[in-house]
Amino acid sequence: MSPKVTITHLSDLTPPSQERTWLTAPHPTLPIVATCSSDKTIRVYSLTNFTLLSTITGGHKRSVRTAAWKPHMAGESVLATGSFDATVGIWRRWDNYGQEDGVGMNSGHTQNQTDTSTAAPSGTDAADREEDEEEWRFAVLLDGHDSEVKSVSWSASGMLLATCSRDKSIWIWEDLDDGDNNFETVAVMQEHSGDVKCVSWHPSEECLASASYDDTIRLWREDLDDWGQVACIKGHEGTVWFLDWEGEGSKNWNGPISDSVAESELSALYDQWRSQRALSGPRIVSCSDDRTVRVWRRQPKASQQNGPMSSATTGIPSIIRPTGTDEIWEEDAVLPHAHELPVYAVAWSKRTGLVASTGADGRIALYEERFITQEQQADSDAMDTTSGDVLRTEWVLVGVQDGAHGIYEVNHVAWAKRADRGSGGEEEVLVSTADDGSVKVWTVTR
């Protein structure tokens, strides 16, 4: 018995870009997404009715490759965009822009008030606002990278922005939030020996993960005012295109699913599994040109400090870097083979724990983690929470959508909260972004 997951096409986001789209970033709280296009624009679509709300133009001179929404913003949305023109743009929009009662919010930003009289009353009429170019205010251009910017990511607090480029560097910027759109360069890391394809912050800590053309994943933390590499994960045999973090303590997700364990045993298993996980922290999932999707786990701090390897893994003598900051990451799992061509994106649902991947073969694959049940073994070792071998899980391929965008390569996939009329509560949708400019929304049901 192996319950499958059904992927069903819900809607396209319309009208689409006429050129390649690279990535679609769901807003952290509002039912909107931002799609990055080779036509140098960013399209903002509604997940409520799947139509275009606005198009951000004029900021970038080449393809827009990446975008990320700043978290914890109230009343205003802030979007960071990265382009092949080597710059990062910061854009701002009042959330109640276009609403009659929103005028007061715009004081001090007179440019936004020009068209409020003709704008839609509730913000639902896209047509009226489409032509209004001042809806999105260009705030600042972050200049520093030497070549194409590939990825941008805001830290959990929203205070730090990480950017990376073909110039092999990662920049960390601090948003000074001084009302003047000033950003300060906090660090420039140049340890990668190839293009840095993706950066992604830990879900709660100030720890950055990066993926590169040099086939490695690296982790970075601040130590005594200095940002430095704390781990270099080798294992992929090709460019690492994308990575994502596991969620932390989601209310709606109780960990891996088990079909064959009795209900009474489940809670004990969960407890044990959770305490193990708590020691390691959230895992990382990555995808690569080598056609694989892999999960990586940090060695629990306790056992790691006993090991003699803490400085050996990074090659940096312990005199320079205190051993306490080094982390040892190991391969937790190679997910079941599902792709015949490079895998460009992977997304780990913070809500359900499902992992989705997609790539050049035009396929969307879904994976689920399950306990491997070895009955009584758990009892004898129940107290030994530091052991990593007591409970094991396996990843199962539970859904495949071939030709998700017809004949086109799919560049990105992301989970977002469902917001259309047919949705019920905490449901999620998948948003996929393809070479022909199309963006599709999918429901995922058991």
Place this chain on the structure above:
Amino acid sequence: MAEIQNSNPTIINAADLPTRLRPTATRKSEYGGIFTSALPLAPVDFESALSSDSEDDNLMEEPIDEQEIYDLISSISDPEHPISLGELAVVSLPDIAIKPTLPDVLDSPLQTVTVLITPTITHCSLATVIGLGVRVRLEQSLPSRFRMDVRIKEGTHSTGDEVNKQLADKERVAAALENGALMGVIAKMMETCH
């Protein structure tokens, strides 16, 4: 390109190059002519079934074979000689292959075109530019259901793996297409294409 890297390349007589009009022994598949050729792996049914998905494909697409790929890329000029890649034997018909991308997926229209490039000298720094030219030519000429696999033939170049990794990197190729200087060089190479 101030200094010519290979000033005396071997050139094949144009009359000896494989062509559709005068089939030669080097051809892999024997088809009567351009209108009767059909790929066994690509029944015409796919093309019509898929036409609604792609504006590139909505005209009834002729099946594409290795000779057609060769014709597309052999007329590209070498960046440092006014001689075609076919005449220099940088590309050759036996080093072109078309295979289904997803053999396990019934009805998948995706096909992978593999082109192996033989640089004129093993340290030719222009190998990347030639490879990029071939890839761009194919991307611009073939329907979107084709996946390009352009590589340096094994053992023919000192940094083949490095070049291959660049040529296979979609993001780098996309960025190169937006690079005016590089595209100028490639446009010049393609002036001899029809």
